[in-house]
Amino acid sequence: MSLDIWMRENPLTYVWLGSYAVAFLVFAVEIAMVMHKRKITLQQVRQTIEVEESE
Amino acid sequence: MAINWFKYSAPTMFYPLAGKLIPWFAVSSAILFAAGLYLGFVVAPADATQGEFYRIIYIHVPTSMLSMFLYLVMAGYAALGLIFNTRLSAMMASAIAPTGALFAFIALWTGALWGKPMWGTWWVWDARLTSELILLFLYLGFISLHASIDDPRRADRAAALLAIVGSVNVPIIYFSVKWWNTLHQGSTIKFSGTSMQVTMQHAMFTMLAACWLYAVAVVLSRVRSIILERERHTKWIAELSEVKS
Numbered sequence: 001m002s003l004d005i006w007m008r009e010n011p012l013t014y015v016w017l018g019s020y021a022v023a024f025l026v027f028a029v030e031i032a033m034v035m036h037k038r039k040i041t042l043q044q045v046r047q048t049i050e051v052e053e054s055e
Numbered sequence: 056m057a058i059n060w061f062k063y064s065a066p067t068m069f070y071p072l073a074g075k076l077i078p079w080f081a082v083s084s085a086i087l088f089a090a091g092l093y094l095g096f097v098v099a100p101a102d103a104t105q106g107e108f109y110r111i112i113y114i115h116v117p118t119s120m121l122s123m124f125l126y127l128v129m130a131g132y133a134a135l136g137l138i139f140n141t142r143l144s145a146m147m148a149s150a151i152a153p154t155g156a157l158f159a160f161i162a163l164w165t166g167a168l169w170g171k172p173m174w175g176t177w178w179v180w181d182a183r184l185t186s187e188l189i190l191l192f193l194y195l196g197f198i199s200l201h202a203s204i205d206d207p208r209r210a211d212r213a214a215a216l217l218a219i220v221g222s223v224n225v226p227i228i229y230f231s232v233k234w235w236n237t238l239h240q241g242s243t244i245k246f247s248g249t250s251m252q253v254t255m256q257h258a259m260f261t262m263l264a265a266c267w268l269y270a271v272a273v274v275l276s277r278v279r280s281i282i283l284e285r286e287r288h289t290k291w292i293a294e295l296s297e298v299k300s
Contacts, residue, residue, distance in 0.1 A: 004171075007171070007172055008172065011106055011107035011108050011172070012096075012107050012110075014108075014168070014172075015107060015108060015110050015111055015168075018165075018168040019111045019114050019115070019164075019165040019168050019169075020092075020114055022161070022164060022165075023114050023118070023161045023164075023165065026157055026160070026161055027157075027269065030153070030154065030157055030273060031273065034273055034276045034277050034280070035276075037277065037280045038276065038279065038280045038283075041280045041283045041284050042283065042297060042298065044284070044287070045283050045284070045287045045292060045298055046298060048287045048288070049287070049292075049293050049298065052288070
């Protein structure tokens, strides 16, 4: 009930925090995951190549 | 000069091209997000009936549209991989799925936040909402199925079948507001045009373009990692400057 009153008194804050902040946080997490995946994959590829060359 | 586009279906050619394109898409996306938010929150007026709450559309509608569109693109790539056994198609399908799932999640989340002040409830088992939730589950099913099979080529084929069968859900989402009596409003933007106020249209299409470019940038980045992972035993990967350094 209190949330109902708060959202009607602060509609822009509700829209910003509830929708846009969450959406951009999701985008930021996705970008971080993609960058981390690339870093890890490059490390794995280098290791694979080292092992193959040593054999 | 004619460009042979088919040559970019080879991971060896696509990998460097994607690397060159990513910064352009990423920067354009950031600029358009800033412009879209300015247009949506500063230029566009408040809605006559929904007040400020309607401004959720600038993120809700683009993410909903892209969640559906990306699914079709993913299913298209999966089908290409299944039919022609092309390596890059299956990799692209795998790269699209997480982004599509996140767009579906944001669409459902922002829809719930819009629903509360407008309908008085976060969620109803309405045809549009339920079919969008099924879309999220289809994305998660695709990702889970792919991850559960060790052999990547077998995983590609199994997940491709799921993607192709699941694509029937996309027209159901789109037409659900016409086929059934739903609490969700009908389409404001149609192929025939829109009744939306001009500045609102500008804000929404700018945000749609921003989300589009963001999706392309992230998918290209992800597919580059997938290519590296799957082609790591090949000579061309060993010769890449980022691998040598």
